[in-house]
Amino acid sequence: MMDWTDRHCRVLHRQLSSCTLLYTEMVTAPALVRGGALHLLDHSPAEHPVALQLGGSDPEELAQAARLGAQAGYDEINLNVGCPSDRVQSGTFGAVLMKDPGLVAECCAAMREAVEVDVTVKCRIGVDDQDPEEVLPEFLARIVAAGVERVTIHARKAWLQGLSPKENRDIPPLDYDLVHRMKGLFPNLHISINGGITSLDAARAFLEGGLDGVMFGCAAYPTPVEILGSADRVIFGRPGPDRTARDAVQAMLPYIEDHLAGGGRLHQVTRHMLGLFAGQPGARAWRRVLSEGATRPGAGPELVEAALSQVCGEAV
Numbered sequence: 035m036m037d038w039t040d041r042h043c044r045v046l047h048r049q050l051s052s053c054t055l056l057y058t059e060m061v062t063a064p065a066l067v068r069g070g071a072l073h074l075l076d077h078s079p080a081e082h083p084v085a086l087q088l089g090g091s092d093p094e095e096l097a098q099a100a101r102l103g104a105q106a107g108y109d110e111i112n113l114n115v116g117c118p119s120d121r122v123q124s125g126t127f128g129a130v131l132m133k134d135p136g137l138v139a140e141c142c143a144a145m146r147e148a149v150e151v152d153v154t155v156k157c158r159i160g161v162d163d164q165d166p167e168e169v170l171p172e173f174l175a176r177i178v179a180a181g182v183e184r185v186t187i188h189a190r191k192a193w194l195q196g197l198s199p200k201e202n203r204d205i206p207p208l209d210y211d212l213v214h215r216m217k218g219l220f221p222n223l224h225i226s227i228n229g230g231i232t233s234l235d236a237a238r239a240f241l242e243g244g245l246d247g248v249m250f251g252c253a254a255y256p257t258p259v260e261i262l263g264s265a266d267r268v269i270f271g272r273p274g275p276d277r278t279a280r281d282a283v284q285a286m287l288p289y290i291e292d293h294l295a296g297g298g299r300l301h302q303v304t305r306h307m308l309g310l311f312a313g314q315p316g317a318r319a320w321r322r323v324l325s326e327g328a329t330r331p332g333a334g335p336e337l338v339e340a341a342l343s344q345v346c347g348e349a350v
């Protein structure tokens with residue numbers, strides 16, 4: 035998720051869950067291939083399994099970007115066919131590609147040819163006045179024919195005319211039934227569902243209903259412990275205690291030290307940690323100490339420890 039799930043966020047999330055698959059923010063193929071912005075591929079070995087999400091619509095450029103991603107060590111290359119922003123529409127990538135399944139298939143085939151890791155797609159159920167019942171099966175058939183074995187479906191349309199990117203995440207209605215019906219039509223395709231899912235119980239219900247995966251977007255960010263801290267046990271059946279916010283903070287301290295030693299700033303990491311103690315006594319003090327102190331020059335792990343000492347209560 036752009037501006038949210040950067041590398042520091044993903045390291046934090048990995049401290050809460052070992053089994054979940056994490057995704058990068060969308061990185062555009064032109065930025066990597068034409069712009070040479072290879073720093074966009076930087077990530078930590080701690081993040082695995084982690085998928086690189088690419089945006090683009092030129093098969094050769096996407097193939098090259100996928101190759102760079104695989105060389106950088108990503109476990110999966112995902113093509114974004116869901117982003118509705120204007121900037122992205124003008125570059126002919128993101129959700130507007132729902133209108134051109136043949137081109138998406140070409141892109142996927144070229145990417146698959148270029149890398150050994152899985153090439154996957156994240157799509158919408160349609161855009162604008164398309165009829166999802168018609169276009170989604172056609173879209174899936176085309177990418178399956180191109181060799182794609184896993185897809186994540188954001189279960190709402192993108193309305194490219196008239197809605198902002200933010201409105202496009204909430205306003206077009208969700209159609210979960212359609213996604214279930216796609217699983218009936220494509221039993222061998224690994225289908226994950228996305229959109230409006232806010233609890234692990236809801237995720238389990240989708241899995242019990244026959245879907246293969248669930249992608250959390252917004253719900254996993256502001257209060258990550260609730261979703262990620264229990265996911266290994268609740269979703270993946272791993273024994274052992276759930277990870278707590280305190281576990282995550284302790285595990286982040288060495289990472290923070292390395293980040294600072296490499297010239298980074300504390301707030302680049304701690305901005306993702308503000309919601310860790312949400313709902314617990316001391317949560318406000320935790321947020322305050324970090325928000326006020328982490329941008330100050332020289333701020334380091336001792337600030338995080340000071341913030342942690344403000345948090346009390348047994349749950350931490």
Ligand SMILES: Cc1cc2nc3c(=O)[nH]c(=O)nc-3n(C[C@H](O)[C@H](O)[C@H](O)COP(=O)(O)O)c2cc1C
Pocket residue numbers: 035036037038058059060087114116117156188203228229230231249250251252253
């Ligand atoms: C701030 C923000 C940035 C996002 N960036 C991306 C992105 O880079 N790639 C992507 O596939 N989806 C992106 N999304 C969409 C989410 O991945 C997700 O599909 C959408 O929010 C619906 O799922 P949710 O209800 O679980 O959040 C973004 C959403 C938000 C709120």
